[in-house]
Amino acid sequence: MGIWPTGYLTWATVISPALLMVLVYILGIVYRWKAGRANLNSVRMDGKTVVITGASAGIGKETARDMASRGAKVILGCRNIPKATKVADDIRNTTGNEKVFVRQLDTSSLTSTRNFCNQILAEEKRIDVLILNAGIAGLDERNLTSDGFEYTMATNHFGHFLLANMLLGLLKKSRPSRIVIVSSDSLLDTLSVDNLNFEKGEFGPYKSYCQSKSCNVLFCRRLAELTRGEGVVVNSMNPGLVYTEIFDKAGGIFIGLFFRLLVPFLGKTEVQGAQTVVYLAAAEETGAITGKFFEDCKISSTADALLKNDELAKQVWEASETLVGLQPNEKHY
Template sequence: MWTEIGAAVVVVVVAIRLLYRWQSGRCYSLATLHGKTVIVTGASAGIGKETARDLASRGARVIMACRNMEKAQKVATEIRVSTNYAGDVEVRQLDTSCLASVRAFANRILKEEKQLHILINNAGIVGPPTREMTEDGLEVTMATNHYGHFLLTNMLLGLLKKSAPSRIITLSSDSHDYVNKLNPDSLNFERDYYSSMTAYGQSKLCNILFTLELSQKLEGTGVTANSVHPGWVDTEIFYKGKITWFMWVCGRIFILIGKDARLGAQPTIHVAVSDEVEGVTGKYFVDCKVTKTTELAQSKKLARQLWEASEVDVRLQPEEKHY
């Protein structure tokens, strides 16, 4: 009896896995990126790594913006070899949870790079079990997933405009569905309940709202901004640092039925290179298709309030504004 039950469970799991992967969106664009410069944050593993690999294979100059330089250098070598040195792959230090690191990285880019055609805000973490603050006074999940990319994007907007047509892609998640309110005066959970999933979901909601307001500010510049949900992807995000048992279980489930990192990178790659997306901005993509978000994530008023609060929290300077 137990043997039959076990076999039935295996069959069901395999069927779900095959069906989910079969219906997952894929990028079919054959676009080349010779002469184009791309930045991918968090490119040393998972979705970011596979995104960097694909764009390098298309001939792009790919700048891997990573926290762990030793690990990133090894991955960069792997990408160069696996793509037959089709593109130029470089590694630079960036910790999106640290505003000083973001500013140092962005200032170096502005000093050394003459153009930037694609910015992919990919780096992210799942929040720790208990609320933790960075040395900038920001909750660590929000700092890593939202504030760091907010500051980075603002500082690079001038270069992106100069290089237009150019694209900004920010990775979000369907986890934003779990959030039913956003308090711009308590983005770091100063007065609101904190949990790992609440923090993660809020940061992903902020990614969408940030993109919405950004697209409004960039109207007519030739720079587009979109957010992407990669799907259920088996990556190391579920096992890094301090995680809850719930996230550990999610990680195990995604191993069984989710996408691998290569397939999980397809929606990002599609929005970054496909001719179909040329001129499309302010949208949320799932499986390479524009998809509706929650009503909360569509609020232009809330998007504007988030932007204003984020400017204050990252202490955005006049010379760092390019909109």
């Protein structure tokens, strides 16, 4: 005979998971209720051009929809063109704005990134807002791109580093302009600049994701310093826990399975996740703020350890510049 009555064990196995799901559901309701809101109903962006990377799904898609609803010309830089084309059609239909366009961009590839930037520079007379949103969660194994970069770092950081540098000249000509970098609160206080692609030591999906997002913040900090007083503001942000398809291809039990099971109940909607991006892209007050980290439409202290480390920001910038092979004609600082 066991220590617990059979009936108790039967009920415990049923009630415990049920109670857990109720708790998760309640936490999700509270989290979504507390989510920040841009509250910019009267703000228009007619005559402005907004470029968004990774806008075929999730936060990027809803940010693009919001920008289009305000009258902006919106360019979606996306890897999957058929998918992005459907999204662009949907945004045109729901907003009545026909100025929504798709351009090929895979930020994991330096060649694709350069081709995208050269096309934008040839076709566009201005960029008022550049939103660096494309990203992936960490992969199970250390995979290298054709450029020799770890895939998560290439997609989340190196491609965006090159892209922002190449378009910076046009952003300056379009001043006042803004750069919004979508990061995370999954950050490292420090990292090894000589090991950005995980050639040494242990590799893990969560570690690679955290490192790439930490580089986003450090990149933001350095770029803000290099452009201070030149009419371009640069800020990074954490969208929070958002139910998007980013986790569909994520590796590891924690990032992959755990999040795929719980995020639909715990996380924000895609529209809620886009609110801080919209706030940084369109709010009048954020047009005068640079080099900061935002969460829920307000400045956050979450990334302070990185934002105060100017030396590390400088080192990551210089290492990234070398690794992507930034050319003299691609430098605008």
